[in-house]
Amino acid sequence: MGEGPEKKKNPAIIRTMKIPNIGRLCVLLCVLMTLTALTAAQAQTGSGTSxxxxxxxxxxxxxxxxxxxxxxxxxxxxxxxxxxxxxxxxxxxxxxxxxxxxxxxxxxxxxxxxRPFQELRRNKPLGPDARYYTPKEIEAELLALEKKYPTLAKRVDLSLLTKTGATHEGRHLFALKISDKVTKDEGEPTALLAAQHHARELNAPYMVLQAAKRVLAGYASDPLLQKTVDAYELWFVPCVNPDGVNYVWTRDRWWRKNRRRNPGGSYGVDLNRNYPFHWGKCGSTSGRESSSTYRGPSAASEPETKTMMALARMKAFDKYLDFHSYGHEVLTSYGPCQQRAYAGKRVLQVEAFYRTLIRGKMRFGTRSPSASGEAPEWHWASQGSLAYLVEVGTSFQPAFTATVAEEKRVWPGVRAFLGLRPSLAGRVQSLKGKRSLAASIDPAQALQTTQGERSKSAQGSGRYHLWLPAGAWTVPVQASGHQPLLAKIKAPTLGLTKTLDLTLIPILPSVSLSLPNPYVMGTTAQLALKAGDPGKGYWIPMALGKAPGMEVGPRHLPINPDGLFLLSAKPNLSPNYVGHMGTLDGKGEARAKLKLPRTPALLGFKLYFIGMTFEKGYPFDLKAWSSPMEMVLR
Ligand SMILES: [Zn+2]
The missing domain is CATH 3.30.70 (Alpha-Beta Plaits)
Structure with missing residues (x-):
């Protein structure tokens, strides 16, 4: 209750200062208010700075x-x-x-x-250069580029686009989309450049912003950039961690993580440990909340991670480049323990081929990332995107002039990266109506991968990409409602590209045809077709053989297109064969009747029947068919 030396001391001070009574009350109130404000600030920002x-x-x-x-x-x-x-x-x-x-x-x-980075900014020239970006300044910069290049650039609120919501402190993530006819979704191939998963790396977003500016400014004069912008949707996300970056500016320039409030009282998750591929399994990924590399309570627990993953799933990026600082290195696509498991496998040859190309242009070195849960690993393993992490500079917040020089060094590699094309690209489509499919493609046989790596085709456009070594490969493709396809693919030499559309056959109703076998000539044979597809057209043609059959688009129909087959295409073939064509009843069934006169010359002769159904949108409208059924004449 305010006893002891404090009680004696304070009146002494106040007496010395000769403050009147009303003044004392004010001082007390001021002190109390300051204390309250400090407590509130501490509750909001954590217990203190680094x-x-x-x-x-x-x-x-x-x-x-x-x-x-x-x-x-x-x-x-x-x-x-x-x-x-x-x-x-x-x-x-x-x-x-x-x-x-x-x-x-x-x-x-x-x-x-x-200390707050903004304090150092004010104290120029003592502190670092003023021209680094706050999250608000990045947002403004993206909008300025949209205004300057309205036909090519558009700022996109990713938190809204992906419906993943705001960060812990209520901020949104923003991107600049660059493409010809930028306001349209043309279903073009896509690439993503991102930075600042780690807040304190203030030089990293400059690489992304500047790449966007160079692409826009070079569109008119650089054929490679023009070709890329015309053919691609390019996405630039300079700041993945706006809460953390805001904290760097306003509280602590050394902050790395986001601003999740951890249950133990500490703050932050390392966003580049939070991605789900082998989350928490490999390397030094920390489960300690206060650690600067805390991986989070669960895989993809963080709003920022969720937003970036949702964007990747929507867009199925061909390529992903992720800027960090510092080190002058382009990192390998796998963490150390996964990489050891893949020693000598083709996946590492492919990954190294493109990495060498990019880092050669930057005059950068290379090394393994330290842990699993990093963004590029996830983009590569779960979306099949060619993905690399680039460490720029030699510190997090060097003088801005050094960062400007660094960007000049990095750009040739970025430009080369933008010019890369996948070994194979095209659309995954349904046989029915060539509808685009969101598919999962398994490159394991070609790349010798074993950790469940997949390439995905884009929702909406069905566009897919595969980065494969040269050779003939079997690639399983799966999409919902469709039969799995084992695509036989011939990949060109590494560095070249080839277009190939992949067509999947919808899962079709099973069609069965029953008939008497042997058939005694002179009697009436009942042919019953069960297709479970009410209202669809059907046809039960006959033929003299079932092999070699015929090709209908990408499908094989096991009945021969002989004279008898063509003859049975006539609706009123003969009073001896009726009901062989029409519309399936309410149960999806149909009946046909066959009555051949007794003809001794035909004894032992074989006929083949097949039941087919029709629906618009398939090649020749032919939807499904039964097994070919044999009928021996007696
Ligand atoms: Zn980093």
């Missing part, structure tokens, strides 16, 4: 623990350094990690507390 310590490693167990358990400043996707030895590192420690950090007992000193 500590940046300089730590002396000694090569022992504690040094190892620091490198594996703490946010040691290094390229954002690098695996924990196993190379120990005496040296100095910088480590970012969250307030709730302080105890664990101090318990390591490593010699350290405080370099700085995490």
């Amino acid at each position: 500590y940046v310590f300089s730590v002396r490693l000694d090569g022992g167990q504690a040094s190892m623990r620091l490198l594996t358990d703490f946010d040691v400043l290094r390229p954002c996707e690098e695996a924990p350094l196993l190379r120990l030895g005496a040296r100095e590192v910088r480590v970012i420690v969250q307030p709730e990690e302080l105890g664990a950090f101090r318990a390591l007992g490593l010699p350290h000193h405080l370099v700085e507390r995490g």
Whole structure:
């Protein structure tokens, strides 16, 4: 109750300041209000900002623990350094990690507390350059590009488009769509460039924004870009993590994760550990909430992850390029443990071929990502998109001039990436009416994959893409309501493209035909057709043989198109064969009658009958048929 030294001290101060009574009340109120405001701010923003310590490693167990358990400043996707030895590192420690950090007992000193990036912006030239982007500035920049290039560029609210809703703090994710006739959905192939899954990587979104600007400005003069914009829908998402980036600007420039409030009181999920492919299984992915690489409570738990995944499922991107900082590297498509399992397999040859091409143009190195749950791994494994993570720069927030120079270095690789075409592309369609199908394509035989990797065709357009090595491959294709197709595909040399549409046959009603066999000439034979397809047309032709049959579009009809077959195409063939053509009754059934006069010359002769049904939209309107039925004349 305000006893002890405090009680004695405060009146003394107030006395010294000679504040009148009414003034004292004001001061008290002010102090109370400030305290309330601070508490509210802390509740909203977490318990405080990062500590940046300089730590002396000694090569022992504690040094190892620091490198594996703490946010040691290094390229954002690098695996924990196993190379120990005496040296100095910088480590970012969250307030709730302080105890664990101090318990390591490593010699350290405080370099700085995490400060709002905007403060550093104001303090130019002491702080980093002012020209990095806040989430609002990125949104405005995308809108400005739409205004400048109305026929080519359009800003899209992804949270609305995908109906996945807002982030934890109520923000939306935004994209710039670039295409000729940008306001139309032409069902063209698609590519996605994204950045800033990690908030503090302020130089990464500049690569995406600038690529969009270069594409728009180069459309009139660069034939490769013109061809790409005409043929493609290009999607640019400069900032996947607006809540985290806002926090970087307003509270703590070292913040990496999003702003989920974790049950234990800490904040944030590492969005680039939250994707479902092998989520939490491989590498150093952390299940500790306060960790800077916390993978989240479940796969795809985060709104930002959900939005990006929903966009990928809608658009079935051919290609995906994901910018991070820092490191001058294009990463392999698989985490280290998956990659080991694939040593020598064709999938790694394909992945390496395109990666080498891109990083060669950037003059970048390469390495494995550190963990599963990363975005490019998911795009590659679940959508079949050629997907890479690019680490730009040599720090998260270098002077802006360095980032401008970096973008110039990166652009030739991005341009080459935009020019790449899949080994095979085309549409997955239904045999009925050539309707587009959302299909799942299994490249396992061609790529020697074993982890359930699939390529998907786009909802709406049915457009698919496959990145395959040269050769003849069998590729299973599945779509709902259709028979699985084992497509025989001949893939061209790596780097070349080939167009091939894949046609799937709808699952058809089973059709059965029954008839007497043998048939005694002179009697009446009842032929009964059961198709379970009321109101559809039917036909029961006869023929002298069932092999070799005939081809009807991509289907094989097992009855010969001989003279007898053609003759039975006549509706009023003969009073001896009636009811062989017409409309199925309410049960989807039909009956025909055959009465051949007794003819000794025909004894032992064989006829074949087949029951067919018809529906518009199929080749020759032919929908389904029964097995061919034999009839021996007696
Ligand atoms: Zn990163």
